Amino acid sequence: xxxxxxxxxxxxxxxxxxxxxxxxxxxxxxxxxxxxxxxxxxxxxxxxxxxxxxxxxxxxxxxxxxxxxxxxxxxxxxxxxxxxxxxxxxxxxxxxxxxxxxxxxxxxxxxxxxxxxxxxxxxxxxxxxxxxxxxxxxxxxxxxxxxxxxxxxxxxxxxxxxxxxxxxxxxxxxxxxxxxxxxxxxxxxxxxxxxxxxxxxxxxxxxxxxxxxxxxxxxxxxxxxxxxxxxxxxxxxxxxxxxxxxxxxxxxxxxxxxxxxxxxxxxxxxxxxxxxxxxxxxxxxxxxxxxxxxxxxxxxxxxxxxxxxxxxxxxxxxxxxxxxxxxxxxxxxxxxxxxxxxxxxxxxxxxxxxxxxxxxxxxxxxxxxxxxxxxxxxxxxxxxxxxxxxxxxxxxxxxxxxxxxxxxxxxxxxxxxxxxxxxxxxxxxxxxxxxxxxxxxxxxxxxxxxxxxxxxxxxxxxxxxxxxxxxxxxxxxxxxxxxxxxxxxxxxxxxxxxxx
Amino acid sequence: xxxxxxxxxxxxxxxxxxxxxxxxxxxxxxxxxxxxxxxxxxxxxxxxxxxxxxxxxxxxxxxxxxxxxxxxxxxxxxxxxxxxxxxxxxxxxxxxxxxxxxxxxxxxxxxxxxxxxxxxxxxxxxxxxxxxxxxxxxxxxxxxxxxxxxxxxxxxxxxxxxxxxxxxxxxxxxxxxxxxxxxxxxxxxxxxxxxxxxxxxxxxxxxxxxxxxxxxxxxxxxxxxxxxxxxxxxxxxxxxxxxxxxxxxxxxxxxxxxxxxxxxxxxxxxxxxxxxxxxxxxxxxxxxxxxxxxxxxxxxxxxxxxxxxxxxxxxxxxxxxxxxxxxxx
Numbered sequence: 001x002x003x004x005x006x007x008x009x010x011x012x013x014x015x016x017x018x019x020x021x022x023x024x025x026x027x028x029x030x031x032x033x034x035x036x037x038x039x040x041x042x043x044x045x046x047x048x049x050x051x052x053x054x055x056x057x058x059x060x061x062x063x064x065x066x067x068x069x070x071x072x073x074x075x076x077x078x079x080x081x082x083x084x085x086x087x088x089x090x091x092x093x094x095x096x097x098x099x100x101x102x103x104x105x106x107x108x109x110x111x112x113x114x115x116x117x118x119x120x121x122x123x124x125x126x127x128x129x130x131x132x133x134x135x136x137x138x139x140x141x142x143x144x145x146x147x148x149x150x151x152x153x154x155x156x157x158x159x160x161x162x163x164x165x166x167x168x169x170x171x172x173x174x175x176x177x178x179x180x181x182x183x184x185x186x187x188x189x190x191x192x193x194x195x196x197x198x199x200x201x202x203x204x205x206x207x208x209x210x211x212x213x214x215x216x217x218x219x220x221x222x223x224x225x226x227x228x229x230x231x232x233x234x235x236x237x238x239x240x241x242x243x244x245x246x247x248x249x250x251x252x253x254x255x256x257x258x259x260x261x262x263x264x265x266x267x268x269x270x271x272x273x274x275x276x277x278x279x280x281x282x283x284x285x286x287x288x289x290x291x292x293x294x295x296x297x298x299x300x301x302x303x304x305x306x307x308x309x310x311x312x313x314x315x316x317x318x319x320x321x322x323x324x325x326x327x328x329x330x331x332x333x334x335x336x337x338x339x340x341x342x343x344x345x346x347x348x349x350x351x352x353x354x355x356x357x358x359x360x361x362x363x364x365x366x367x368x369x370x371x372x373x374x375x376x377x378x379x380x381x382x383x384x385x386x387x388x389x390x391x392x393x394x395x396x397x398x399x400x401x402x403x404x405x406x407x408x409x410x411x412x413x414x415x416x417x418x419x420x421x422x423x424x425x426x427x428x429x430x431x432x433x434x435x436x437x438x439x440x441x442x443x444x445x446x447x448x449x450x451x452x453x454x455x456x457x458x459x460x461x462x463x464x465x466x467x468x469x470x471x472x473x474x475x476x477x478x479x480x481x482x483x484x485x486x487x488x489x490x491x492x493x494x495x496x497x498x499x500x
Numbered sequence: 501x502x503x504x505x506x507x508x509x510x511x512x513x514x515x516x517x518x519x520x521x522x523x524x525x526x527x528x529x530x531x532x533x534x535x536x537x538x539x540x541x542x543x544x545x546x547x548x549x550x551x552x553x554x555x556x557x558x559x560x561x562x563x564x565x566x567x568x569x570x571x572x573x574x575x576x577x578x579x580x581x582x583x584x585x586x587x588x589x590x591x592x593x594x595x596x597x598x599x600x601x602x603x604x605x606x607x608x609x610x611x612x613x614x615x616x617x618x619x620x621x622x623x624x625x626x627x628x629x630x631x632x633x634x635x636x637x638x639x640x641x642x643x644x645x646x647x648x649x650x651x652x653x654x655x656x657x658x659x660x661x662x663x664x665x666x667x668x669x670x671x672x673x674x675x676x677x678x679x680x681x682x683x684x685x686x687x688x689x690x691x692x693x694x695x696x697x698x699x700x701x702x703x704x705x706x707x708x709x710x711x712x713x714x715x716x717x718x719x720x721x722x723x724x725x726x727x728x729x730x731x732x733x734x735x736x737x738x739x740x741x742x743x744x745x746x747x748x749x750x751x752x753x754x755x756x757x758x759x760x761x762x763x764x765x766x767x768x769x770x771x772x773x774x775x776x777x778x779x780x781x782x783x784x785x786x787x788x789x790x791x792x793x794x795x796x797x798x799x800x801x802x803x804x805x806x807x808x809x810x811x812x813x814x815x816x817x818x819x820x821x822x823x824x825x826x827x828x829x
Binding site (some may be wrong): 057075076077086088092093095097101105106107108110114115116223317339 | 567681685686687689690693695697698700701702703705706707764765
């Protein structure tokens with residue numbers, strides 16, 4: 001293989017959306033058989049850049065060379081012909097179709113008669129799946145697969161082109177630890193075959209493991225490219241945000257006040273015999289692998305999922321047959337992991353979002369009062385430091401961090417005293433993460449009780465007063481602040497507490 | 501080799517159980533109340549009226565498979581019938597008359613497709629508007645009156661028989677077989693399922709979403725026009741509001757047949773069964789002496805029951821899959 005000619009060279013790429021500059025002379029190179037990790041805050045232009053490389057968007061300016069040859073993609077098909085495939089963050093499989101149909105979607109093999117060659121589709125799919133070490137029948141419907149298996153099908157689909165360059169956008173965000181290992185194994189075997197990989201991730205721990213080089217972007221521009229194994233993480237972070245971040249995890253630990261939440265042998269759809277408690281001024285975390293039942297516990301407490309057995313107390317009062325409406329009245333706030341779908345009304349303004357959960361309190365006679373709405377929204381804009389000039393702006397245009405602040409404001413306005421944060425920093429860039437951490441700390445200091453669910457173990461260790469480790473739907477260990485390390489959490493989450 | 505059992509077939513087509521229940525009930529009551537009305541001739545008539553609805557439902561199936569809807573079907577049917585009848589009335593050659601009728605459907609389908617797929621107008625509103633235009637033009641051309649058809653060859657299509665079976669039943673069967681092959685065995689068919697399953701996935705997979713959508717609406721227009729021409733052939737005349745109920749009936753047949761509005765799921769076989777159910781239901785009501793005015797309400801109830809059963813099924817599946825996570829992992 002010619003090592004002088006790089007696999008992908010993209011230079012001077014610029015792109016505007018409706019007059020807003022998304023990319024300004026961005027550049028990126030990928031060599032054969034290497035993983036180049038693309039880093040940058042949300043809105044830095046990573047996704048736009050890879051979408052241009054994979055033919056989803058067209059570029060305004062710049063050149064892309066594949067193996068030294070100038071290419072110009074008009075659509076996805078053009079890029080696929082050159083061996084470029086992208087696995088999007090949200091998987092793009094057809095749930096009601098089979099694995100084979102998904103692998104060959106849009107370019108099914110055709111017999112001489114003009115009909116689709118089913119036999120060949122199945123054979124080829126079998127071959128591809130076997131190459132990936134997957135023992136799956138290509139006739140299975142995709143909706144019957146786990147998320148990780150679906151991702152593998154996406155990889156198989158990418159391999160079915162003469163894959164040269166694979167782009168993965170946050171591939172691990174919904175995978176369990178075991179599944180991530182599988183994915184990394186696959187990445188290294190692809191590398192051996194000379195495939196280049198662009199890997200986008202927010203998880204710092206992954207970068208060293210899979211990356212060979214890393215490319216940093218900021219505000220749509222190229223910042224730096226360095227060796228992934230030897231780079232200094234603090235240096236990387238400061239280059240990403242353009243400033244040093246100090247005190248990433250900042251906590252003023254308080255003496256816990258009275259107990260807000262207490263559960264007794266709570267059983268639900270995916271969990272059983274859960275005994276946990278949260279007091280005022282505390283941040284208590286639920287940790288465990290994805291699918292261990294963490295989120296379901298929170299949802300059951302808030303009233304979205306059924307409770308099968310057991311009971312729980314809010315403010316020492318037993319709760320029976322709750323619904324989200326009743327929970328809100330009791331002062332419980334639930335900040336869901338999918339902010340955009342479940343936490344916010346995206347096309348509506350910031351002020352309308354802030355007031356949306358407290359309409360009954362603010363306007364008891366049923367008539368809206370715009371002045372009150374504006375006043376409350378302004379109060380929280382200042383208090384929460386929401387970065388916007390005008391609360392009449394549409395909330396969908398804010399960055400992830402500011403959106404999260406709007407959600408918190410919305411719940412503060414309901415006089416919530418117990419906050420459930422499900423993945424508070426998922427999909428949020430580093431600068432905004434630090435702000436959310438400060439916010440969590442402030443809420444706790446002001447006397448709120450906080451139950452946090454997170455996949456980011458650093459975050460849990462850095463912020464929690466106590467941690468409950470959930471494994472297989474059961475609470476296996478309570479860890480206090482003194483014994484709190486990443487290793488202990490992982491140990492109990494994986495072993496389920498059996499090794500004691 | 502895999503063989504098809506009835507269970508397989510049931511799983512594939514997915515007719516909600518309650519619809520079966522209702523139909524069986526009506527059949528039994530019908531049989532009990534009036535034995536003598538069940539004759540081969542009567543069954544043939546049911547089959548013939550089914551074939552008109554079946555043709556109209558072909559296009560609707562395709563459109564619903566791409567997660568959209570075409571409510572202009574009834575209007576286009578009326579228009580195509582009236583146009584063909586008028587051409588025949590002016591002594592134009594029968595084949596050319598039929599082709600002009602079919603062409604009107606293609607034109608309306610193309611218009612729908614361009615508005616919806618290319619200019620991104622809402623499909624409900626667009627096809628609602630074209631329904632108005634088509635049925636309006638039908639009224640203008642016919643001057644509001646039924647257009648009689650005197651051409652014997654043409655009327656033979658509707659009333660003549662080959663063997664013991666109406667000619668038009670053969671036509672419907674051929675059309676259905678062609679569409680079944682297209683859906684199961686060609687790229688166009690696969691693309692329909694892909695676009696309906698997820699438009700974004702289809703786009704990211706390099707499928708020409710716009711072009712395929714336009715083609716789907718053209719097919720829908722074509723088959724509705726065909727149904728309209730057939731309807732005129734049965735009655736030996738074209739009624740300018742004759743197709744008006746067909747938008748409702750076709751949509752009902754497709755939904756009862758298990759093709760969901762979420763797209764990417766279902767197919768033509770379910771629609772065939774949906775069509776027969778509707779027609780048998782109508783006939784059963786007649787035999788039982790229930791006035792025809794009740795038909796629509798009852799069909800509506802059947803559709804509601806379909807939705808309820810579907811929702812319950814989904815819920816059960818969700819609960820089960822959650823339990824599975826809890827037990828297996």
